[in-house]
Amino acid sequence: MRTDIPQTIYRKDYLPPAYLVETVELGFDLDPARTIVASRLTMTRNPASKQKHIELYGGELELVALRLNGRALTRRDYEINGHLMRIPNAPDEVVLEIETIISPEKNTTLNGLYVSNGNFFTQCEAEGFRNMTWFPDRPDVMARYTVMLRADKQKYPVLLSNGNLVEEGELPDGRHYAKWEDPFKKPSYLFALVAARLVCQEETFRLADGRDVLLQVWVEEGNLDKTDYAMQSLKNSIRWDEERWGLELDLDRFMIVAVGDFNMGAMENKGLNIFNTKFVLANPRVATDIDYAGIEAVVGHEYFHNWTGNRVTCRDWFQLSLKEGLTVFRDQEFSADMIGTDSGRAVTRIDQVRTLRQAQFPEDAGPMSHPVRPDSFVEINNFYTVTVYEKGAEVVRMYQTLLGREGFRKGMDLYFQRHDEQAVTCDDFRAAMADANGRDLAQFERWYSQAGTPVVKAETRYDPVKKSFEITLSQSCPATPGQPKKQPFHIPVAVGLLGAKGNDLPLTVNGKTVGSTTMVLELTKARQTFKFDGVLEEPVPSLLRDFSAPVVLDYAYTDDQLIHLFNHDSDAVNRWEAGQRLAMSRLLRLTKAVSEGGTLVLDETFIEAMRKVLLDESLDAAFREVALLLPSETLIAEQSEVVDPQAIHMARQFMRSAIGRKLQKDLIAQINANQTPGEYSPDAIAAGKRGLKNLCLAYLAAAFLNLDLAERQFDKATNMTDRFSALTSLVHGESSEAERALDTFYKDFEGEALVIDKWFALQASAPRTDVHKVRELMQHKAFNIRNPNRARSLLFSFCNGNPAQFDAPDGSGYAFWTEQVLALDKLNPQVAARLARALDRWRRYMPEQQDRMRSALEQVSASGKLSNDVREVVTKALA
Numbered sequence: 001m002r003t004d005i006p007q008t009i010y011r012k013d014y015l016p017p018a019y020l021v022e023t024v025e026l027g028f029d030l031d032p033a034r035t036i037v038a039s040r041l042t043m044t045r046n047p048a049s050k051q052k053h054i055e056l057y058g059g060e061l062e063l064v065a066l067r068l069n070g071r072a073l074t075r076r077d078y079e080i081n082g083h084l085m086r087i088p089n090a091p092d093e094v095v096l097e098i099e100t101i102i103s104p105e106k107n108t109t110l111n112g113l114y115v116s117n118g119n120f121f122t123q124c125e126a127e128g129f130r131n132m133t134w135f136p137d138r139p140d141v142m143a144r145y146t147v148m149l150r151a152d153k154q155k156y157p158v159l160l161s162n163g164n165l166v167e168e169g170e171l172p173d174g175r176h177y178a179k180w181e182d183p184f185k186k187p188s189y190l191f192a193l194v195a196a197r198l199v200c201q202e203e204t205f206r207l208a209d210g211r212d213v214l215l216q217v218w219v220e221e222g223n224l225d226k227t228d229y230a231m232q233s234l235k236n237s238i239r240w241d242e243e244r245w246g247l248e249l250d251l252d253r254f255m256i257v258a259v260g261d262f263n264m265g266a267m268e269n270k271g272l273n274i275f276n277t278k279f280v281l282a283n284p285r286v287a288t289d290i291d292y293a294g295i296e297a298v299v300g301h302e303y304f305h306n307w308t309g310n311r312v313t314c315r316d317w318f319q320l321s322l323k324e325g326l327t328v329f330r331d332q333e334f335s336a337d338m339i340g341t342d343s344g345r346a347v348t349r350i351d352q353v354r355t356l357r358q359a360q361f362p363e364d365a366g367p368m369s370h371p372v373r374p375d376s377f378v379e380i381n382n383f384y385t386v387t388v389y390e391k392g393a394e395v396v397r398m399y400q401t402l403l404g405r406e407g408f409r410k411g412m413d414l415y416f417q418r419h420d421e422q423a424v425t426c427d428d429f430r431a432a433m434a435d436a437n438g439r440d441l442a443q444f445e446r447w448y449s450q451a452g453t454p455v456v457k458a459e460t461r462y463d464p465v466k467k468s469f470e471i472t473l474s475q476s477c478p479a480t481p482g483q484p485k486k487q488p489f490h491i492p493v494a495v496g497l498l499g500a501k502g503n504d505l506p507l508t509v510n511g512k513t514v515g516s517t518t519m520v521l522e523l524t525k526a527r528q529t530f531k532f533d534g535v536l537e538e539p540v541p542s543l544l545r546d547f548s549a550p551v552v553l554d555y556a557y558t559d560d561q562l563i564h565l566f567n568h569d570s571d572a573v574n575r576w577e578a579g580q581r582l583a584m585s586r587l588l589r590l591t592k593a594v595s596e597g598g599t600l601v602l603d604e605t606f607i608e609a610m611r612k613v614l615l616d617e618s619l620d621a622a623f624r625e626v627a628l629l630l631p632s633e634t635l636i637a638e639q640s641e642v643v644d645p646q647a648i649h650m651a652r653q654f655m656r657s658a659i660g661r662k663l664q665k666d667l668i669a670q671i672n673a674n675q676t677p678g679e680y681s682p683d684a685i686a687a688g689k690r691g692l693k694n695l696c697l698a699y700l701a702a703a704f705l706n707l708d709l710a711e712r713q714f715d716k717a718t719n720m721t722d723r724f725s726a727l728t729s730l731v732h733g734e735s736s737e738a739e740r741a742l743d744t745f746y747k748d749f750e751g752e753a754l755v756i757d758k759w760f761a762l763q764a765s766a767p768r769t770d771v772h773k774v775r776e777l778m779q780h781k782a783f784n785i786r787n788p789n790r791a792r793s794l795l796f797s798f799c800n801g802n803p804a805q806f807d808a809p810d811g812s813g814y815a816f817w818t819e820q821v822l823a824l825d826k827l828n829p830q831v832a833a834r835l836a837r838a839l840d841r842w843r844r845y846m847p848e849q850q851d852r853m854r855s856a857l858e859q860v861s862a863s864g865k866l867s868n869d870v871r872e873v874v875t876k877a878l879a
């Protein structure tokens with residue numbers, strides 16, 4: 001078999017498993033160099049399958065023993081083809097006993113059983129379980145697990161696995177054991193074990209049904225002062241799932257464990273969630289407001305998976321969004337409900353829209369574009385994407401928009417009623433929504449099958465005589481790999497009409513008044529006209545309110561209309577959106593001016609609009625902050641016909657410094673008005689004030705003004721949000737104090753890995769940081785490419801977050817990228833493949849730049865020993 005042509009797996013080829021597994025008994029004799037894994041599976045032939053052989057998957061395993069119904073199998077009794085083992089002609093009832101040996105300390109992929117800082121952890125999603133033992137490692141095989149862990153007691157005093165601890169005790173030679181039983185059926189990807197020297201914060205918590213459960217947050221000893229917020233977030237999550245969805249915790253014990261080496265954010269293993277430290281550890285000294293919000297969201301996310309993912313799981317990995325899109329939607333709603341106010345909710349919604357545009361729209365327009373439910377993949381790890389997660393969440397949100405909150409809840413109830421303890425598909429979810437509401441959602445399926453970001457073009461016509469207002473919507477969707485032509489989507493477009501005073505006009509359709517001033521239009525055809533009557537004045541339409549669908553809205557707004565919406569729209573998302581449109585049109589004009597060597601000017605109209613929102617005390621600080629944030633360089637690049645990264649950077653910097661100069665006095669006033677003295681609290685109001693204040697500081701720094709304010713804040717700050725923002729302003733403002741501040745910061749936080757990540761990330765994305773500087777930082781004693789957080793903080797921050805330098809015209813950034821992708825690929829293909837995607841959008845650059853990017857991609861592609869992960873990404877980029 002050639003290894004350089006990886007196999008593509010197709011959704012249409014799905015076959016049910018030949019055998020079902022009833023019980024799994026696992027024994028782990030843990031040793032970093034040589035761990036013995038014993039497995040005993042009771043299996044029965046699956047009546048739903050026509051296949052006659054047992055199929056097991058295995059990674060790099062040393063097979064020591066294999067017995068079927070007590071009889072040792074020899075090499076003639078089974079065949080191994082790559083990672084697949086076939087045992088033909090097996091009886092209907094099988095007891096399979098397998099013994100393998102693995103070496104966790106050599107596992108740098110962090111997939112399967114591995115060692116991090118001397119402790120053992122597992123990561124099994126999606127296909128990591130097979131790196132420990134041969135197993136039908138697919139999510140539609142759900143079994144009951146009993147796990148025996150044995151390890152040195154001194155080194156690994158804590159032994160954890162899924163479910164309940166049923167037995168523990170001493171063994172000879174200073175070893176001990178613990179036996180765990182998970183009462184629920186689960187797929188292998190939800191298995192986990194931890195053997196470690198850790199301590200925990202724990203608490204008994206009473207569920208709505210009166211049961212008491214044990215909650216634990218496990219961390220290394222020095223981090224016990226950073227577990228409060230994760231624990232609080234866990235309790236809030238449990239409560240919220242009970243109250244909003246009627247879903248209860250089904251275990252007696254729920255554990256969160258933090259690990260410093262982790263490929264992703266966190267993992268929802270049944271009863272034993274394993275987290276990247278980044279999403280557990282926080283106290284005011286080391287964590288920013290954004291970190292706190294991240295912890296709340298991710299703790300919620302993993303907890304909510306217990307129902308959406310674990311109790312009801314995925315039939316196959318093509319259905320990944322069934323659990324991820326739904327669970328992201330749930331964590332988004334959780335975060336919004338935790339803030340509680342309408343304006344707070346709106347800001348969380350705006351943040352979601354920003355992520356979608358910043359990351360998902362580009363993905364959907366690039367070589368890795370795929371539907372929310374992909375049709376094929378080479379390496380499933382490459383499909384844990386913003387499309388599956390964030391666009392998937394938007395798709396779930398659209399059900400709620402179309403069916404209403406109550407209708408959506410009915411659909412959720414029916415989904416659990418039908419599918420508890422089953423492995424199901426996105427179609428099953430859609431069917432539950434349709435059936436619970438008596439709705440036809442057949443066309444809605446296209447959101448799962450068609451890739452690409454739809455464009456909704458709006459045209460309007462006001463008839464002053466008939467007092468009617470017509471909105472004509474037409475939809476199209478660009479071609480994506482393998483999908484040249486698209487069928488119309490079922491798109492909910494929420495609209496409102498603003499009068500001249502900025503008020504919402506009442507809506508009348510077919511002579512009937514609509515109960516609300518926002519109406520959801522259902523666009524299902526390529527082109528449709530919607531008519532409102534009794535519109536007494538020519539309105540300004542507020543289209544796609546609350547970002548009711550993941551589409552690009554194309555409407556020829558005038559500046560006056562946008563300013564009207566920016567000042568008055570009752571829909572906060574569209575209010576923000578109007579400001580973004582005003583900023584974007586100017587940024588594109590300025591970018592063009594830079595490219596063509598023209599003069600740069602920013603009009604007073606725009607500055608005054610910004611000033612007005614800055615000073616509007618009726619608005620929450622958090623909203624004012626997002627309203628004043630300019631579209632990112634990535635976003636400007638996406639809107640440009642041909643990407644000129646340096647011009648984009650200069651244009652945006654010009655605009656930022658113009659805002660700093662022209663609003664100087666007001667910015668200073670807002671800095672003073674938004675101080676948050678007293679004890680730190682991460683709540684939305686206080687965080688909003690800090691956010692606005694620190695954005696003001698950043699605008700001043702962009703104009704190289706009042707750097708003394710940043711300096712003072714850096715020295716006096718009592719929380720990481722203020723301290724790190726001040727440091728950022730000093731570095732970006734090129735203050736003479738920047739170096740000193742960076743040194744002080746490093747020394748103050750040398751022992752705090754997550755803070756040192758920030759220190760690297762800030763420097764990597766600083767405008768002055770070029771490849772040479774990054775290489776220098778790689779030599780720093782604190783840099784370690786094997787630690788994913790550290791690699792992300794330096795390499796990814798530079799390649800993805802500093803386009804003007806990364807895309808340097810001499811190609812030095814791409815040469816660096818080539819080196820790092822190849823170096824990472826030898827250690828950790830999953831992380832390498834993510835870095836590989838930094839060149840996804842290469843076709844949008846100027847021809848000479850394209851050549852440099854293509855040759856970098858080709859260089860990676862030509863490397864003989866590539867993982868499937870990186871191979872798939874670069875092959876698709878070059879296709």
Ligand code: ZN
Nearest residue numbers: 301305324327
């Ligand atoms: Zn998830």
